[in-house]
Amino acid sequence: MHLQEASSIEIPNIGWDVFHCMMTYIYTGNVDVAPEIAPQLLQASDQYLLEGLKRLCEMRIAQIDCDSHSQLRSHQAKSNSDAGG
Numbered sequence: 001m002h003l004q005e006a007s008s009i010e011i012p013n014i015g016w017d018v019f020h021c022m023m024t025y026i027y028t029g030n031v032d033v034a035p036e037i038a039p040q041l042l043q044a045s046d047q048y049l050l051e052g053l054k055r056l057c058e059m060r061i062a063q064i065d066c067d068s069h070s071q072l073r074s075h076q077a078k079s080n081s082d083a084g085g
Helices: 016-028 035-047 051-084
Strands: none
Touching: 016 035, 016 051, 035 051
């Protein structure tokens, strides 16, 4: 059997930043999940059965949702105080 060397391997549906985070997690056991790629990284971690990474992504997404909700409430409170004064 003769193996050919490939200069690159295409992994469909995964961007470089998501792939890099996934490989970092595989080799180190930890990664800082950037909010902007958390949903895509969650999908990839589910696809490749990386349960620990999946949990990290879920926690990051929950944090984003919580932060967004807090910012919305803060904005609403400011708008209400501006309208009343």
